[in-house]
Amino acid sequence: MFEHRMETMPPKELKELQLERLKATVRYCYENVPFYRKKFKEAQLRPEDIKSLDDLAKIPFTVKDDLRDHYPYGILAKPLKEVVRFHSSSGTTGIPTVVGYTKKDISTWAKIMARGLATAGVTGDDIVQVAYGYGLFTGGLGFHYGCEELGAATIPAGGGITPTKRQIQILKDMHSTVLCCTPSYALYLAEEAGKEGIEPERDFSLRIGIFGAEPWSEATRKKIERALDLRAHDVYGLSEIWGPGVGMECEAREGLHVWSDHFIMEVIDPESGEVLEPGEKGELVFTTLTREAMPLLRYRSRDISVVDEEPCSCGRTHPRMLRVLGRSDDMLIIRGVNVFPSQVEHVLMRIPGIGDSYQIIVDRDILDVLRVRVEVTPEMFSDKLAELEALRRRVEEELAAVLSVSARVELVEPGTIPRTPGKAQRVVDLRKGKI
Amino acid sequence: MVVEQVSVFVENKPGRLSKVTRILGEAGINIRALSIAELGEFGVIRLVVDRPHEAKAVLSNSGFTVGINRVLAIEMGDEPGSLAKIASVLGDAGVNIDYAYAFIARAREKAVLIARVDDIKRAEEVLSSEGIGLLSAEELEDL
Numbered sequence: 001m002f003e004h005r006m007e008t009m010p011p012k013e014l015k016e017l018q019l020e021r022l023k024a025t026v027r028y029c030y031e032n033v034p035f036y037r038k039k040f041k042e043a044q045l046r047p048e049d050i051k052s053l054d055d056l057a058k059i060p061f062t063v064k065d066d067l068r069d070h071y072p073y074g075i076l077a078k079p080l081k082e083v084v085r086f087h088s089s090s091g092t093t094g095i096p097t098v099v100g101y102t103k104k105d106i107s108t109w110a111k112i113m114a115r116g117l118a119t120a121g122v123t124g125d126d127i128v129q130v131a132y133g134y135g136l137f138t139g140g141l142g143f144h145y146g147c148e149e150l151g152a153a154t155i156p157a158g159g160g161i162t163p164t165k166r167q168i169q170i171l172k173d174m175h176s177t178v179l180c181c182t183p184s185y186a187l188y189l190a191e192e193a194g195k196e197g198i199e200p201e202r203d204f205s206l207r208i209g210i211f212g213a214e215p216w217s218e219a220t221r222k223k224i225e226r227a228l229d230l231r232a233h234d235v236y237g238l239s240e241i242w243g244p245g246v247g248m249e250c251e252a253r254e255g256l257h258v259w260s261d262h263f264i265m266e267v268i269d270p271e272s273g274e275v276l277e278p279g280e281k282g283e284l285v286f287t288t289l290t291r292e293a294m295p296l297l298r299y300r301s302r303d304i305s306v307v308d309e310e311p312c313s314c315g316r317t318h319p320r321m322l323r324v325l326g327r328s329d330d331m332l333i334i335r336g337v338n339v340f341p342s343q344v345e346h347v348l349m350r351i352p353g354i355g356d357s358y359q360i361i362v363d364r365d366i367l368d369v370l371r372v373r374v375e376v377t378p379e380m381f382s383d384k385l386a387e388l389e390a391l392r393r394r395v396e397e398e399l400a401a402v403l404s405v406s407a408r409v410e411l412v413e414p415g416t417i418p419r420t421p422g423k424a425q426r427v428v429d430l431r432k433g434k435i
Numbered sequence: 436m437v438v439e440q441v442s443v444f445v446e447n448k449p450g451r452l453s454k455v456t457r458i459l460g461e462a463g464i465n466i467r468a469l470s471i472a473e474l475g476e477f478g479v480i481r482l483v484v485d486r487p488h489e490a491k492a493v494l495s496n497s498g499f500t501v502g503i504n505r506v507l508a509i510e511m512g513d514e515p516g517s518l519a520k521i522a523s524v525l526g527d528a529g530v531n532i533d534y535a536y537a538f539i540a541r542a543r544e545k546a547v548l549i550a551r552v553d554d555i556k557r558a559e560e561v562l563s564s565e566g567i568g569l570l571s572a573e574e575l576e577d578l
Contacts, residue, residue: 376444376477376500383442383481383504383551384533385474411477413446415498 002118021289032077100293113146116248120233124151131181138243175205183216190227200229255320270328353379470536510568540578
């Protein structure tokens with residue numbers, strides 16, 4: 001472990017540390033960020049009202065639009081002369097968000113990343129190929145500083161700038177032992193390497209892969225591990241909060257450890273905003289405890305997951321978040337149950353032959369009806385009706401078990417589901433306007 | 436002696452059989468036998484045709500999901516009791532018939548049972564030991 005004492009601190013002591021840091025952060029925000037002072041006043045709240053970790057729930061949420069409304073510098077807690085770096089994410093709405101870092105923020109982030117890398121099994125002896133983008137995006141530089149902090153030999157291969165052929169050559173000639181990139185780029189790399197006649201077991205020296213910045217599934221994990229002959233770990237981060245490194249999978253790979261000395265993680269009901277218990281599925285909310293330039297209180301991530309506070313077999317005492325299930329914006333409420341399209345996809349991915357050829361339709365009869373239309377591909381097809389029906393029922397049963405709400409599976413002919421360039425229209429909600 | 440059967444996944448709605456047969460007709464493929472099985476919202480059209488692989492290709496190109504399966508074309512007399520005999524020969528040997536459909540071949544004054552069984556080898560053995568004939572793809576064409 002990179003910071004053994006902190007990573008294995010008894011939960012009670014961690015909570016005491018969090019409370020101490022929370023109080024300081026709340027006061028710091030109140031005194032230095034007019035946006036927060038206004039929010040507190042509107043909520044008739046004073047910094048001294050935060051006396052316990054439970055009092056956190058009294059603080060209003062911060063959302064992405066708050067950052068956009070104060071674009072570019074309005075939410076900084078430090079004067080510009082103390083800021084040494086900016087990252088920025090564009091998003092789809094047009095107005096970017098800007099995130100500032102002091103010198104201390106950069107070094108804290110590097111330590112968080114180094115701890116995360118060590119958690120995934122990376123050591124100072126590794127040769128790490130960072131193929132995330134370097135630039136406004138936090139991925140490349142975030143990993144880069146963390147690897148150097150850990151003492152690993154870092155190759156700033158920069159995805160998007162360095163051509164894939166060159167990435168493959170580096171993997172081969174420089175014997176990179178760790179690859180960091182998006183999961184989709186890892187698959188692309190593997191495919192291109194295969195075309196060049198490369199066999200990863202023979203030609204590459206990879207042992208660990210750290211993949212994130214986009215949603216991926218267990219099925220993709222297996223695919224990447226087979227294709228590149230390595231052990232794949234999930235990493236979580238938000239550009240508004242440092243970047244990568246907020247969460248990292250340890251060797252147990254049963255969720256991503258989120259560092260309690262730097263963050264307080266909450267799960268809320270995305271509709272009501274109510275705080276949920278560990279084990280309940282909801283939107284992750286983060287409060288930063290050690291940031292200088294841009295501390296955030298109760299920042300809504302829009303990412304849906306489950307928090308696990310049970311002890312981990314790796315010995316680390318920090319809670320874990322499960323793999324992100326989806327975005328709260330994508331959530332469907334069916335007969336009162338929260339359902340994410342990604343959950344449906346996870347079930348379908350396990351059935352051979354079902355690729356991206358499915359569609360989710362929500363309608364209302366008297367109750368809500370969830371229909372999943374699946375195109376029949378040659379891999380799934382049988383000339384025996386009983387086998388087709390058994391497959392259909394199996395998908396229905398697995399969906400019901402995962403979603404806690406029944407779904408009707410319909411087998412349809414290929415080409416039935418409309419395809420639009422880019423993103424397929426996966427979810428159709430026909431309930432609009434029906435009572 | 437096995438015969439290749441083409442099976443096509445179709446949704447249970449008007450116009451699907453017409454589309455499948457029109458595609459085959461336009462490709463000059465002749466249908467020897469056909470059965471339609473449906474279950475609720477979907478079904479499978481099974482066909483014995485003169486050129487099964489070509490049939491699969493033209494149907495796949497039109498977007499259908501198509502499979503090719505090995506079935507038996509069992510020759511039987513066009514008279515009472517002959518189907519019962521075949522069924523009992525297979526049943527006694529422990530061979531299960533997954534599905535079957537029959538047609539009458541006027542030229543030979545015979546009937547043909549197209550059967551998908553769970554153990555083709557065993558079925559061939561017991562049928563031939565009982566003197567029951569199996570037709571090849573070429574023989575089917577001559578009917």
